[in-house]
Amino acid sequence: AGDAASSHSQPTLPAVPPVQAVRPPPAAVGGGSHSQPSFPPRAPVRAVPPPAKLASTATPGALLAAFLAKADPSAHLRFPLAVSPCSHPAVSCSADGQITRLVLESSGLNGTFAPATLSRLVELRVLSLKSNALHGPIPDLSPLENLKALFLAGNRFSGPFPASVASLRRLRSIDLAGNRLSGALPPGIEVAFPHLTFLRLDANHFNGSLPAWNQSSLKLLNVSYNNFSGPVPVTPVMAQMGAAAFAGNPELCGEVLRRECRGSHLLFFHGPGNNGSAAPPVQSAAATGDGPQRDDISLPDSSTPRSRKLRRRAAIAVAATAGAFVAVLLLCAMIAMKRGKKRRRPSSAAYPSPKKSAAMSEVSRDNTDLGYVECVPDEETAAMMMPEEKARRLERSGCLTFCAGEGASYSLEQLMRASAEVLGRGSVGTTYKAVLDGRLVVIVKRLDAAKIGAAALEAEAFEQNMDAVGRLRHPNLVSLRAFFQAKEERLLVYDYQPNGSLYSLIHGSRSSRAKPLHWTSCLKIAEDIGQGLAYIHQASRLVHGNIKSSNVLLGSDFEACLTDNCLAFLLESSEVKDDAAYRAPENMKSNRRLTPKSDIYAFGILLLELISGKPPLQHSVLVATNLQTYVQSVRDDEGVDVERLSMIVDIASACVRSSPESRPTAWQVLKMIQEVKEADTAGDNDSDLTSNS
Numbered sequence: 001a002g003d004a005a006s007s008h009s010q011p012t013l014p015a016v017p018p019v020q021a022v023r024p025p026p027a028a029v030g031g032g033s034h035s036q037p038s039f040p041p042r043a044p045v046r047a048v049p050p051p052a053k054l055a056s057t058a059t060p061g062a063l064l065a066a067f068l069a070k071a072d073p074s075a076h077l078r079f080p081l082a083v084s085p086c087s088h089p090a091v092s093c094s095a096d097g098q099i100t101r102l103v104l105e106s107s108g109l110n111g112t113f114a115p116a117t118l119s120r121l122v123e124l125r126v127l128s129l130k131s132n133a134l135h136g137p138i139p140d141l142s143p144l145e146n147l148k149a150l151f152l153a154g155n156r157f158s159g160p161f162p163a164s165v166a167s168l169r170r171l172r173s174i175d176l177a178g179n180r181l182s183g184a185l186p187p188g189i190e191v192a193f194p195h196l197t198f199l200r201l202d203a204n205h206f207n208g209s210l211p212a213w214n215q216s217s218l219k220l221l222n223v224s225y226n227n228f229s230g231p232v233p234v235t236p237v238m239a240q241m242g243a244a245a246f247a248g249n250p251e252l253c254g255e256v257l258r259r260e261c262r263g264s265h266l267l268f269f270h271g272p273g274n275n276g277s278a279a280p281p282v283q284s285a286a287a288t289g290d291g292p293q294r295d296d297i298s299l300p301d302s303s304t305p306r307s308r309k310l311r312r313r314a315a316i317a318v319a320a321t322a323g324a325f326v327a328v329l330l331l332c333a334m335i336a337m338k339r340g341k342k343r344r345r346p347s348s349a350a351y352p353s354p355k356k357s358a359a360m361s362e363v364s365r366d367n368t369d370l371g372y373v374e375c376v377p378d379e380e381t382a383a384m385m386m387p388e389e390k391a392r393r394l395e396r397s398g399c400l401t402f403c404a405g406e407g408a409s410y411s412l413e414q415l416m417r418a419s420a421e422v423l424g425r426g427s428v429g430t431t432y433k434a435v436l437d438g439r440l441v442v443i444v445k446r447l448d449a450a451k452i453g454a455a456a457l458e459a460e461a462f463e464q465n466m467d468a469v470g471r472l473r474h475p476n477l478v479s480l481r482a483f484f485q486a487k488e489e490r491l492l493v494y495d496y497q498p499n500g501s502l503y504s505l506i507h508g509s510r511s512s513r514a515k516p517l518h519w520t521s522c523l524k525i526a527e528d529i530g531q532g533l534a535y536i537h538q539a540s541r542l543v544h545g546n547i548k549s550s551n552v553l554l555g556s557d558f559e560a561c562l563t564d565n566c567l568a569f570l571l572e573s574s575e576v577k578d579d580a581a582y583r584a585p586e587n588m589k590s591n592r593r594l595t596p597k598s599d600i601y602a603f604g605i606l607l608l609e610l611i612s613g614k615p616p617l618q619h620s621v622l623v624a625t626n627l628q629t630y631v632q633s634v635r636d637d638e639g640v641d642v643e644r645l646s647m648i649v650d651i652a653s654a655c656v657r658s659s660p661e662s663r664p665t666a667w668q669v670l671k672m673i674q675e676v677k678e679a680d681t682a683g684d685n686d687s688d689l690t691s692n693s
């Protein structure tokens with residue numbers, strides 16, 4: 001079905017089947033057949049032994065089946081366990097068939113996490129069960145000694161912080177946010193993970209005091225919206241997280257939150273019955289802003305001349321403050337009236353227009369510079385809407401449409417209020433990095449109508465297309481989280497990827513970079529991109545349409561993620577101007593006939609760029625070049641096995657064949673890369689990615 005789609009142009013985006021659709025067994029690799037596996041997926045095949053009866057030698061497939069039996073009691077997640085779990089895009093395996101990565105995000109799991117199932121996959125490096133509805137306690141995970149990333153956020157797990165997790169010393173990323181976990185954190189947790197880079201415990205019911213995390217590796221910590229109490233320890237690392245990381249814990253106090261601690265009040269202030277002689281400074285009490293503690297404050301004796309002077313000054317200050325307050329109220333009322341008038345005409349000014357933002361400083365910290373999008377439907381639409389519908393629409397998201405059935409995490413107004421920084425101007429518009437409420441970082445793409453085909457901007461088509469793109473969820477794709485459209489405004493909101501682009505990694509900032517990336521990194525990146533692309537082609541049957549090194553971004557674990565996924569429809573009718581090197585010969589003139597095989601060509605060019613460290617080769621140069629000699633001449637690193645290098649060159653050569661029909665499918669490319677990678681596992685483990693991190 002995938003290759004049959006090759007003959008069609010891309011404009012219409014078919015509905016995306018659920019992420020968890022059964023992956024058919026891999027097609028023969030490197031053989032003559034290039035046909036992709038058929039859809040719709042087959043019925044689920046599960047051999048489900050009850051967990052208690054699992055043999056100590058149970059296979060990864062049996063352990064996964066036992067997990068799913070409890071986690072997905074209605075068996076709506078189709079998984080080809082009768083074949084091999086390793087063939088499913090949610091799973092990565094080592095050469096000997098051990099599961100090393102399992103990512104079942106947003107998969108509708110609504111049961112429990114059974115003990116002695118996944119915890120026996122001892123080679124697991126990454127486990128993500130994010131955004132499901134799993135409930136009950138998190139089981140003993142202590143056997144997962146190799147685990148580096150554990151993502152259980154957005155479920156309904158209850159019970160205490162799992163003590164077994166605290167024993168997993170290799171963990172770098174832990175995300176337990178948005179569950180129902182409670183109780184105090186285990187003692188010593190602040191030193192339990194020497195390489196910790198990412199820890200989210202927010203939106204749970206944890207209590208007790210906060211540990212003093214201070215490992216320099218820690219880049220993100222969030223414990224907000226729990227019931228922690230007492231002072232936030234003042235370590236350099238915790239201080240740099242900012243107050244938002246600790247917000248929503250009413251009993252937390254200390255310097256980081258600018259909230260004085262109760263204990264320190266007792267040091268400075270004298271409560272009733274305390275015979276201390278020094279009078280407390282009034283302004284310190286006010287600075288606490290902490291009502292109940294005012295009882296602790298003894299006011300100055302009103303009968304002394306000094307205190308009368310103080311009271312007079314205080315009265316003047318109060319009058320001045322009240323005057324200022326009234327003035328501010330008047331000003332607000334005037335602004336509100338002005339906005340009320342504007343509201344009747346939906347505004348098209350949201351993020352600053354490229355021209356305007358170029359005139360402004362590149363980094364805008366002034367929220368008013370971002371303008372204000374009126375999120376109220378125009379009069380005609382509003383008149384047709386029931387009042388409840390109007391209210392629901394505004395309440396739900398402030399007119400942002402959140403993708404993949406995910407709930408609204410912020411409103412349009414919050415997005416508009418965010419401080420924003422222009423990152424660059426690409427083929428479809430301007431890209432901003434926005435920081436919402438001082439903590440959540442997102443990427444906002446403001447589409448430029450002048451660069452986009454009129455048909456793509458038609459409201460219904462746009463919504464349909466973005467809806468399909470927004471359903472793509474894969475660890476090697478940058479997720480589109482939300483989109484917005486008004487009359488002349490189109491915004492796309494993406495996850496922020498913190499580690500730059502592959503383009504910068506290959507050609508970029510390191511001035512000493514005269515040689516290509518480490519071989520192990522090349523293989524890992526190639527596999528990551530292959531996984532993302534195979535998913536796009538198979539799970540959604542869409543076309544990426546713009547594969548290039550600047551559209552591969554590095555995530556928090558330096559995993560490679562494709563971005564700008566499937567936005568080619570926006571440029572469908574426009575002329576092709578740049579990035580010609582990645583463009584397949586059949587697409588040189590127009591975007592109209594982009595097919596999965598166009599993506600494969602671009603992937604081949606990218607593979608050559610990756611392993612050679614040189615700019616992408618133009619088609620005319622490519623056909624006149626002996627690729628084996630070319631790559632070997634620029635790669636002289638000792639660790640690389642010439643045979644395996646030539647295997648990758650062969651894969652790239654197959655991808656860049658002139659005839660689209662003779663190029664392999666994404667799935668076949670992925671499997672071939674994985675074979676080379678598996679053959680390479682005995683080699684050097686150093687990599688540019690780990691040495692950079």
Ligand SMILES: Nc1ncnc2c1ncn2[C@@H]1O[C@H](COP(=O)(O)OP(=O)(O)OP(=O)(O)O)[C@@H](O)[C@H]1O
Pocket residue numbers: 423424425426427428429430431443478494495496497498500501546550551553563564
């Ligand atoms: N999700 C993201 N996280 C972090 N940085 C991003 C993200 N998306 C884009 N960027 C960065 O923003 C900058 C501008 O990106 P943009 O996509 O607008 O342009 P481009 O990739 O250069 O061109 P094109 O539109 O042709 O792909 C780039 O430096 C890119 O690395």
